[in-house]
Amino acid sequence: MKKIITYITLLCLVSYSVIGQLKKKETPSPAQKSEKKQIIKENTQTTALLQLLAKHKDGRIVLRWSPVNPKVWDDGNQYGYTLQREVIRRDGKFLDRREKSFVKSLVFAGKSQWVALAEKNDYARLIKGYFYDQPIPVWEKDTAVINNALKGRLIFSMLTADLSPEVAGNMALSYVDSTVKANEEYVYTVSQNTAAGVSSAIQAKITAGLAVRIPQFAPGNLVDLDFVDSTVTLKWELSTRTVYTAYHVERSDDDGVTFKRITSTPYLPLGNSANLKEISYIDHVRELHKTYVYRVKGIDPFADESEPSNLVRVYAYQTRLVSPKNLDYSFVNNKAILIKWSFPDSLLINVKGFNLYRNNGDKLEKQNERLISKDPPHFHIAKIKDHDENIIYTVSAVDLREKETFSDPLLAIVIDSIAPAKVTKLKGKIDKKGIVKLSWQPSVDRDVFSYDIYRAEGLNPNDMYMVKQVTAKDTSVIDSVNLRGATRYVYYKVIVADYHTNYSTHNDTIRLVRPDIFPPDPPKFTALGNTDSTVVLNWAASSSEDVMNYKLYKRFLSDSTKKLLLAFPSNQMITTYADKDWEEEKPMVYILEAIDGEGLSSGDSCQAKIRVLKPLRRAAVSILTATYQSDHDNKGVKLQWKYISKKPVVKYLIMRKSGKENDFEKVKDVSGDVLEFVDMKVNAKTEYTYTVYAFFVDKTSTYSGKEAKVRTR
Known part of the structure; x- marks a missing residue:
């Protein structure tokens, strides 16, 4: 007491x-x-x-x-x-x-x-x-x-x-x-x-x-909170259904057969009773590698003991363990590494097994799915990832309560001969000042040293040369190009280099288009001529690669309005045009315009001027037929002709000759709107040759035209 x-x-x-x-x-x-x-x-x-x-x-x-x-x-x-x-x-x-x-x-x-x-x-x-x-x-x-x-x-x-x-x-x-x-x-x-x-x-x-039933309660939810250095920490809940002033803690050394009170005096929990929800008790055991059973009884305000709580079994063992020692490694192949260590045999009774961890920067990644056996020899084979270089391993001894004691770290150096992974999602753009902005998703490898930026200009995208080198932390770069390049296209490639001078392969190439701020080169007229009815133009296409469309205009010099004659895409390869809508002695200019994909135009620089002069002679009447008709009323030679001209015909002159040696003589003049005539003044059984001339308002006439022969009966 x-x-x-x-x-x-x-x-x-x-x-x-x-x-x-x-x-x-x-x-x-x-x-x-x-x-x-x-x-x-x-x-x-x-x-x-x-x-x-x-x-x-x-x-x-x-x-x-x-x-x-x-x-x-x-x-x-x-x-x-x-x-x-x-x-x-x-x-x-x-x-x-x-x-x-x-x-x-x-x-x-x-x-x-x-x-x-x-x-x-x-x-x-x-x-x-x-x-x-x-x-x-x-x-x-x-x-x-x-x-x-x-x-x-x-x-x-x-x-x-x-x-x-x-x-x-x-x-x-x-x-x-x-x-x-x-x-x-x-x-x-x-x-x-x-x-x-x-x-x-x-x-x-x-x-x-005496007949009123008073329920009996016991301290509830007794648990083994911890075991460290031969010290057992017990915890149970403060009852809300009854009042306990103090407690007695009992322990059994024979697996619960008999119990002995280990609190020689009532155990009084200290603390603010208003906030106290749980009660703790610490017991010290002398013998290790043995199971102890605990229970708790409450003491009510009548100084009577309650029923015992639930039982808690505690296995006492040595909690202060040495860490695994003598860590070493060797390579099984290029995909696996063998880690081995030592641990005192005398302490194995206190552990469940071992864990192998790999240090991944800010966290440890367990390498074993199941606990590694505690039976010697102590080793584990771990996988090596692609592009692994320097790997840090740690081994832990796991005691009977899942607590871990860690070894010193082991550095395993992997000889890296594997090319790093390429960058992904490469994209870029050239602005109108020639500034190039490239960006990419970085390589997944952890040993990236740099990103080497290669560029190619010209017709061969394989002729690349390095223009920039950025550190492994960068995922973008800025370059500049001449907007007046030989071609519209600039090619870029990002190659990944690691610390062992391994370079990524099968790298993606991106093709960027120079922004179009310059108009296309104009096409060139190569030939210009006319016939009696047509003005014919020939030209060569623009030398610019980005031309999408062409437009051909005509404008009379006395007028500022352009008339669109022809519009066609560049892939149709049209290089000639025949204009039938013209006037003699009236100067006019033809304009051929090239338009690129940005809507920029070569302007009016490609021009061809022409004035069709009034000819001394015009095209002959080329369609003429002569037939003999023997009916009584219209007996004679019937002539029919056709003539197409932009100029109005005033009259037609009909000429005739007989035989082969005679000259043509005038037969008759007919009005310009008449296209047939019957010559009734002919002799029988005679061969005649006819021709027709057209006369115009401007007092010009046609050349000698087609001759038509006929023999009378």
Whole structure:
């Protein structure tokens, strides 16, 4: 019992220190007296000033009550309490009127009773000092000091009363009713006595009876929180269904067959009771590699033990392990590496196995899917990824509680002869100032040294040369090109280089188009001529590659309006045009315009001017037929002709000759709108040759035209 006195004494230091302060105080002023009254008044304004519990055992009902603030407790110590019992139910039926069984007055025990109890009860010996050995000085008037002292005494008085029924009886805080009957149910009322009599304001009631079932609870959810260095940390929940003042922890060394209490005194959880939700307890075991079983029992305010909690099994082992040593590596092939290590055989009983980790920058990546066996020899084969270079490995020993002890890191150097992965999503653009912006998705390799930028201009995209080199962190670059290149296209390629001078292969090539800010070169007229009815033009196409369309215009010099003659795409390869809509002696100009994909035009620089002169002779009449008709009324030679001319014909001159040696002679003039004639002045059996001339308004005439022969009958 000496241990519990020592333990509770630690909890009592606060109240004893308050008593020590009392001796140093001076007589309070009237203002301090008023403050004392106010503080005591505030402390008594609670909804439940007394708490009353009841339980039955051995055919008796045991009552236990507690004041909840220092003022009520202090008054109860001075004036005591009144206990009343009333019968409310008999043989299972409620009574019409309650029957008052008894009224008892209970008072705080005198000094002689405390001295007698203290000789055999350590709790009484501890708490007696509060009331008789070190009472609060009567001259102390500081309300704060008085209230603090009362609070401390209240706390430890209730604690000792909970742990000792005899102490609770001396404090007039408990009562054992041995006169109860099994067929009756009672209401117990505890009221605090005052100087004026029994108080109805400070009281508590509870219903109890031997037939009233009181459920039994045990501390819940006992778990093994941790085990380190032969130390077991247990944890269980603070019960919300019953009240436990303290606990006893029990341990079994024979797998739960028998249990022995390891708390020689009741275990009192420390902390703010308002916030306390879990309780912890630490036990130290002496023997390792053995299973211990634990359980917890609660101690209620009647000093009775609860049912035991659930069982927790703890295997004790050596938790302080050495780390794996002597890490080494060797290559199985270019895809696998063998990691081996050593670990003391004497400590293998404390581990489940091993894990192999690879350091990937900010995290460790486990290399084994399952725990590596603890049986020697200790090794594991890990995969090597493409483009791996310097790999850091760590081995951990996993103990029986899954805790890991890590080795020193091992650096494995991989000889890299593998080309790095190429960049992806290469894209770029050339602006109208010739600035090139390239970007890409970086290589997936971690050992990239640089990105080499290659460019090709001209007709052969394979003739590339390096123009830039950027660091591995860059994913874009800026270049510049001449907008007046030989071709519209510029080719780029990004090659990845690693630290071992390996270069990426099968790299993507991007083709960029120079922005079109210059008009295309104009086409050129190569030939220009005319016939009697047509002006014929010939030309050569523009030398620019980006020409999409051509347009041919005509404009008379006396007019500023252009007339579109022909529009065609460049892929039709048209190089000639015949214009039939013209006027003699009227100057005109032909304009051929080239248009590129950006809508830029070569303008009017490709021009051909022409004036069709009035000829001395015009084209002959080339369509002429002569037939002999023998009917009586129109006997003779019938002539028919056709002539097409832009100029109006005034008349046609019909000429004839007979035989082969004679010259042509005039037969007749006919109007310009007449296209046939019958020559009736012919001789029989004679061969005639005819020709026709056309005469125009401008006094010009045609050349000698087609001759038509006919023989009369």
